[in-house]
Amino acid sequence: xxxxxxxxxxxxxxxLWIIITLTFVLMLSVPGSPFNSESSSNEIVQQNLEKHYNLxxxxxxxxxxxxxxxxxxxxxxxxxxxxxxxxxxxGRGFPISAELGLVTxxxxxxxxxxxxxxxxxxxxxxxxxxxxxxAVLGISIPxxxxxxxxxxxxxxxxxxxxxxxxxxxLYMVLPVLALATGPMAIIARxxxxxxxxxxxxxxxxxxxxxxxxxxxxxxxxALRNALMPVITIMGTLLVGIMxxxxxIEQIFAIPGMGKYxxxxxxxxxxxxxxxxxxxxxxxxxxxLFLVDIAYGIIDPRIKVNKKEGEE
Amino acid sequence: MHDQHPRExxxxxxxxEWFTWRKKNKxxxxxxxxxxxxxxxxxxRRLKKNYLAMSGMAFITILVSMAIFGPILSPYEANMGVLSxxxxxxxxxxxxxxxxxxxxxxxxxxxxxxxxxxxxxxxxLIDVTIGIIWGGISGYKGxxxxxxxxxxIEILYGIPYLLVVILLLVVMxxxxxxxxxxxxxxxxVGMARIVRxxxxxxxxxxxxxxxxxxxxxxxxxxxxxLLPNTMGPIIVQMTLTVPSAIFAEAFLSFIGLGxxxxxxxxxxxxxxxxGAILSGNWWTLFFPAFFISVTMFAFNxxxxxxxxxxxxxxxx
Numbered sequence: 360x361x362x363x364x365x366x367x368x369x370x371x372x373x374x375l376w377i378i379i380t381l382t383f384v385l386m387l388s389v390p391g392s393p394f395n396s397e398s399s400s401n402e403i404v405q406q407n408l409e410k411h412y413n414l415x416x417x418x419x420x421x422x423x424x425x426x427x428x429x430x431x432x433x434x435x436x437x438x439x440x441x442x443x444x445x446x447x448x449x450g451r452g453f454p455i456s457a458e459l460g461l462v463t464x465x466x467x468x469x470x471x472x473x474x475x476x477x478x479x480x481x482x483x484x485x486x487x488x489x490x491x492x493x494a495v496l497g498i499s500i501p502x503x504x505x506x507x508x509x510x511x512x513x514x515x516x517x518x519x520x521x522x523x524x525x526x527x528x529l530y531m532v533l534p535v536l537a538l539a540t541g542p543m544a545i546i547a548r549x550x551x552x553x554x555x556x557x558x559x560x561x562x563x564x565x566x567x568x569x570x571x572x573x574x575x576x577x578x579x580x581a582l583r584n585a586l587m588p589v590i591t592i593m594g595t596l597l598v599g600i601m602x603x604x605x606x607i608e609q610i611f612a613i614p615g616m617g618k619y620x621x622x623x624x625x626x627x628x629x630x631x632x633x634x635x636x637x638x639x640x641x642x643x644x645x646x647l648f649l650v651d652i653a654y655g656i657i658d659p660r661i662k663v664n665k666k667e668g669e670e
Numbered sequence: 671m672h673d674q675h676p677r678e679x680x681x682x683x684x685x686x687e688w689f690t691w692r693k694k695n696k697x698x699x700x701x702x703x704x705x706x707x708x709x710x711x712x713x714x715r716r717l718k719k720n721y722l723a724m725s726g727m728a729f730i731t732i733l734v735s736m737a738i739f740g741p742i743l744s745p746y747e748a749n750m751g752v753l754s755x756x757x758x759x760x761x762x763x764x765x766x767x768x769x770x771x772x773x774x775x776x777x778x779x780x781x782x783x784x785x786x787x788x789x790x791x792x793x794x795l796i797d798v799t800i801g802i803i804w805g806g807i808s809g810y811k812g813x814x815x816x817x818x819x820x821x822x823i824e825i826l827y828g829i830p831y832l833l834v835v836i837l838l839l840v841v842m843x844x845x846x847x848x849x850x851x852x853x854x855x856x857x858x859v860g861m862a863r864i865v866r867x868x869x870x871x872x873x874x875x876x877x878x879x880x881x882x883x884x885x886x887x888x889x890x891x892x893x894x895x896l897l898p899n900t901m902g903p904i905i906v907q908m909t910l911t912v913p914s915a916i917f918a919e920a921f922l923s924f925i926g927l928g929x930x931x932x933x934x935x936x937x938x939x940x941x942x943x944x945g946a947i948l949s950g951n952w953w954t955l956f957f958p959a960f961f962i963s964v965t966m967f968a969f970n971x972x973x974x975x976x977x978x979x980x981x982x983x984x985x986x
Contacts, residue, residue: 370824370825370828371828373825374825374828374829377825377829378829381829381834381837382837385837385838385840385841386841388841495967495970495971495974496963496967498966498970499913499963499964499966499967499970500963500966501917501920501921501962501963501966503920503921503924503940504940504959504962504963507940507944507955507959508959511952511955598830598831598832601830602830602832602833605925606921606924606925609925610944621925621926624836624840624925624927625926627840632837632840636833636837639830639833640829640830640833643830644828644829644830647828
């Protein structure tokens with residue numbers, strides 16, 4: 360087990376290093392300097408600015424400074440918003456984005472698994488067809504379109520929910536709904552197909568023959584094994600929710616990380632782009648790593664430590 | 671049965687009188703009773719029974735022909751508007767209405783279909799090409815080569831792909847070509863994994879061993895023996911790559927990193943008409959949104975159908 364974790368950990372650190380370096384190289388090759396748009400600045404002001412942000416140093420020195428800043432988690436000042444550091448932006452944006460993401464994933468998991476079980480239990484009957492129809496629709500409608508439809512109907516036409524911003528539980532409903540539908544559909548389809556497979560197995564027949572209550576068979580016996588594949592795709596789903604939140608936060612004017620990220624891209628604010636990219640990818644890569652480890656621990660069929668003669 | 675034959679009948683001692691000749695003539699006996707079915711014919715036969723997948727296919731066919739002929743047939747220019755005719759609701763003159771610049775939404779929708787479908791198909795094609803080469807070599811060679819190639823894939827797989835795409839677009843500047851490049855830089859990884867898995871499984875089959883022992887050239891074994899039998903999962907993966915590329919293009923255009931505004935793509939059209947929600951000009955948003963969703967739906971159900979049809983294990 361230890362060796363498996365160590366191997367995965369090294370792999371993860373290497374991936375992190377790759378993305379950090381890649382971000383640096385890509386930012387270097389961006390055409391145009393962030394100060395170009397400021398027409399008021401003359402030659403000397405520009406040089407002083409570049410000095411302030413270490414842009415006049417040789418590339419190797421810049422790279423070392425950059426690595427140092429990431430290790431110490433000091434991402435430096437924002438270029439476009441002079442009184443803000445990248446850490447300020449992350450500190451303000453991340454809790455909101457994390458809240459949105461967490462609620463989304465919980466909603467998607469609960470509803471997805473419930474729909475999947477229902478469809479599997481009513482296999483090839485009307486409920487199954489309806490559930491799977493909804494699931495394919497959920498996968499097919501892009502989240503930004505769903506978001507606009509939801510605003511149009513529920514917020515503008517019927518004014519049940521507020522249109523935008525982030526001020527409390529009621530404000531969460533629409534963005535979470537828009538963001539959770541895709542992952543929910545994926546989870547529902549996956550749960551259904553594995554449930555169908557598991558339900559035909561002998562130990563389920565055995566449980567039925569013992570006279571166990573149906574819900575007990577489903578929850579305690581079938582679901583435990585059916586949920587394995589759901590855990591494997593959790594990492595990918597998290598990535599999808601994170602990137603999806605870029606647009607959702609834009610549409611609903613939620614002051615989260617995604618909004619700052621998109622803004623920084625449009626403003627060519629290098630430190631913020633680098634900082635958020637590195638932060639995002641580190642977060643996601645660490646999540647994928649944890650999912651890997653969790654899967655190794657939960658699934659008894661995966662022998663992470665192959666010792667001879669050990670059951 | 672058991673009463674008539676007290677001795678238990680097993681596979682080895684079935685009484686001879688139980689057997690009769692179905693055809694008297696020796697020549698007739700050798701003839702095949704039914705036409706032989708190739709893998710593809712069989713798959714097609716099963717796909718035809720899947721109405722949802724077939725309607726997806728029909729929709730895609732219509733969409734492709736409308737993307738080709740729609741802008742030609744329409745009397746309007748996709749990027750040219752008449753300002754006095756802005757926000758016209760759908761009518762006989764403008765079937766899908768007009769947008770904020772008085773441009774015909776019907777024409778722009780098919781112009782957008784060209785771009786979306788082009789991105790989708792190109793991304794799928796490039797993914798398949800790189801994926802087959804990379805996965806094929808990795809799976810066929812095995813050993814250290816495979817190990818090395820898979821490590822690279824593992825690293826690429828761990829990198830959140832939309833972040834890379836966004837970074838690349840920031841660097842290269844938004845255009846149709848850069849979107850396709852950005853989408854395929856990490857997109858081929860999934861395909862390569864599938865091809866590798868298939869090749870590794872199939873290369874151990876007896877018929878490959880047989881053709882190796884005949885002294886067949888390696889390139890021929892790969893081309894004739896391995897690739898045709900990996901095609902099923904590859905086609906399925908391709909069908910599912912197209913909608914995700916279309917989605918990615920729409921997503922990127924929506925956050926302002928895709929095709930830029932005067933040109934039409936479904937993502938651009940949707941993002942341009944966000945304000946329409948509040949002003950009530952629903953048609954400017956509805957048509958691009960509708961076509962993105964239905965196209966993705968069609969490709970998804972077709973992919974699902976193909977997956978079932980091309981899997982010999984699900985044969986009834």
